[in-house]
Amino acid sequence: MGLTAHKIVQLPLLKEAIVLTGTPYLKETPIEWISVIEMPVENFVRENECVLTTGIGCHGDTLLLKQFVKDVIQSGASMLGIATGRYIFDLPQEIIQLAEEHQFIIVAVPWEVRFGDIMHKVLEEINQDKKIERQLTEEIRRELINDVLQDKGLQEIAEVIVKHINVPVVITDYARYVRAAKPVETETLKKFQQDDKVPLSTNESPNVTYIEHPLYPQIEGYYVHEEKWYQVLISTNHRKQGFLWFTLPDNKPLSWFMMNVLEHGITACALYFLKENAIEMTEIRLKDNFILKLAKEQNSDLRELMSKGELLGYDLKCTYICIVGEICLRDKTASFAKFKQDRPPTSSLQSLNYYIQKEITHAARLIGRKAMATFDEDEVIIYLQTDHHLHTETANEFLDTIERRLNELLTEVVLVWGIAAQKNELGGFHESYNEAKNALELGKKQQGGAERTFFKDTRINRILLTMADHKDIIHVVKETIKPLIEYDEKRQTDLIHTFMTYNKHKGNVSQTARELNLHRQSLIYRLRNIESLTQLSLINGEDIFLLELCIRLWQLRVT
Template sequence: MSLSVKDIVQLPIMKTSKVRTGKEWLKSRMVEWISVIEVPVENFVRKNEFVLSTGIGCEGDNLLLEKFVNDIIDSGASVLAFATGRYINDIPDRVIELANKHHLVLIEIPWEVRFGEILQIVLEEIHKEKQGERQQAEDVRQELINCVLHEKGLEDISSILYKHINMPIAIIDHSGQLRANKKFNEELLAVFNGEKKGTVQQIPSSDVLYSEHPLFHQMKEYLVHNHIFFLLPIVNNHHNQGSLLFHPVDREKLTTFVMNVLDHSLTACALYFVKENAVELTEVRLKDNFILELAQKYSEVTTQLISKAQLLGYDLARPYLCLVGEMTHNDRKKTLKVQGESLGSSSLQSRNYYLQKEITRAGKNLRRRTMTTFDEDEVIIFLEADNQPYMETANQFLDNIEERLYELLSHITFSWGIATHKDGHYAFHNSYEEAKTALKIGKQQKGLGERTFFSDTRINRLLMAISQEDAIATIVKDTLQPLLDYDEKRQTDLIYTFIIYNKYKGNVSQTARALNLHRQSLLHRLRNIESLTGLSLVDSDDLFLLELSVRLWMLKKFS
């Protein structure tokens, strides 16, 4: 919907004018501006301009006249109209040949026709045409917005867009996934996304600005397999949400109307993605809260709970392992960069996003369902189990996750507690408590960054149980207090010396090497232990009492 040269030539004011070249282009050449230009042209003429001239300054100088016409051609003007009869009596044949060669519409206007009247009438027509274009673009904008408000998708948006601009359209989201396609060449998309081999060349931005429309400054042009297509980013609140790709037959199709429609379509796409993200965020929160309550609260797995889970996409009728992970930030903080975005190590939301993404990916790779939630620095995962040993399943799953996580989140150390599926009405809560206990014991016994299985913690759980007895606590204190006082006073570590000695089953040489001590220094420490506790390290009962006391003391110290 643009004003063509034919529309202007048919105006009453142009009745006595004569088209000297380009009659076959009158309908296809558009007019957006009109002006009066004389020598020199310089940069005063715009693309798609209707240029009026008297030829003043070129009279009798055909070479200068040819240069003037050449400059008009270079400017991208649609029409050059000469007023003949005073400075130019006849348009030279060489000028007509030049205009024909470069597809410039050349018009001859009688001297008696006033430029002012032509300017006034054509400007009125341009104004009416622009008004019509603006109204049509506004109608398209309303159609696109209604499309989003009435719960329609990106395919509907692309269909509306294609109907009005008649160009192949594709919409991709921020991850590069194709979300809508209306007659866009799929092979070009595959090469552009890196799914197929091929060269993708971006045309420099300085060569892309074909119009004064502000949208051109955001547009990127690509060349793939000798095909040119354009990309416009879909942005909301300075965040890139995806891209709109379009493939015009030629650049002449990128009219002001088309650019306005594309601008409105970007708004509609951004609105759709905002709405989609809000729905996804709500769903994520519902799922997180459901799994968190399932784990931490003493919730009975009833028919009603199973039905609620199904609405969220979960199947509680299946057996699940429980993995509880604790994330500890390393002292040396690093910056995470993913897909061009910089994430500080303190960004809880970003950290959980990438962790959730890897958990989902690992579950799909192993063809197992997962249910995940977060509680500050704790991640809770229920992983679908089968007849395979649960340790093997858990290790395979965590290996799959950590392989990538330690690249993405290199500043975080993960410690895990793992429990097998529990039967009964409180299966999820019970398996969570066991995994949590395994995590706690693992941190006490092994330190950070380890995996601890609940089934391997029987001795520690036994010690935890008996440590609650007051009589036991008194015995531990009476046995170890002399060693603790001595270590504090002399800055030694007799308790650690005993732990290593006991680890090597009383082998003095191996213990001395492990502690990097001279043999005589170790023997001196061992004699001090016996003297302070009144226990013999060669008596099995005394040795058992001392070992039990040290274990219970360590359990209490790190709990």
């Protein structure tokens, strides 16, 4: 592919021309343009150009001619055609030697052959060659696009690229996971997988024939397994999808044609990733809608539900626990604030959902359980497969795994969970969701907030909630704990928490002082304040019960 010096010297117009130097390199030397030039060369000659000259500027001076030839060689020209018979008759041996040392082609052109005729024929050949090249690259483009439209994968795309430009190719996603390769050694692929690469220096750019190609600025070079590899980003709608990698064995030049093929390959990869994303998003949307319907609607037709679940890869015959989580921020009072109401400037609910979903999948796989999960704004809904008698242990193991990893990634947020068991094998999804949701809300209302609440442990609070609307009870609660609330607000103390801790330790002053990190006498002073403010005795069982009941009702926000 491409016009070469060999095709030029084979033109009928040049049948009398003589190749003086560089004969072995005729077939591999590309010709991309042709020009006529006399001294000086300066920057008038570009790479891979066929240069014609009469030598008139040298005036028969061998040194000047030698310098002229040297300048042409250094410009990157492919060959030099010298008109002989007027100003130059025989090329001096030292110039021939200079050309041979640089593997440079010099052709002696008879004076009678007009440069205009040569340029006309060469430009015709260049245009014809470019036309053929454009036709071929267009065919390759159609072949690649058709492969994607016919549901072929990235491996087929890599094979098409390799077939036409004959260089090894690797295609990875943006996480550097190898999706396709052809032909690449296993050891090198492991290095790609490990993202083991070192950037090339600026003077190690690929050997290209056209730096004007739009692909060229996008090429980045790296050492992978001690080999030079070059990568180009694959993106769609400003979203980074992956990379196309290639290497150039024996420093093979990267031609315009090769860059065109690589560019079409990148377009095909982008289209494939776009199609893959669309399929994935459709599947995710269907699964999300299905799980939301399970949770938030009372489903009577279990047969239809199981059929839909099976199509999405879910087995509804299993026993599941429902886990409802909420993304929150813990404020200075150790309670929970909704994440969407007070979102950190560096956080995004969408990116949080991505990390949480990833960890849900990882945790379920790690403990060997099936999981169905979705998001509803800042609410996480999970159905986790479990055994009938182990749902507490299963839930704790699962959530411990999630939180251990998320605490490292999402330091500014906390996830609060409510957990409920499924009522029966073939249903109960809606009921268990409601119970998990209630457990979550009740846990948040506890003193300090509970990060994990099981519905079965909320029996007392549920009983208390049934009393919440009674006017006499509301009046008793206000009358009993209002002095404590006002005292805490005025003195910046926490007598309510002090009493609940004291009651938890069944009146043991030493244990209470140790947990609150107080001196024993300071604790006794607080306890006396509580008795004074409430007119209740902390050694009287009925008074203690009344105070605890009122505080619990107040914490449930019933006052």
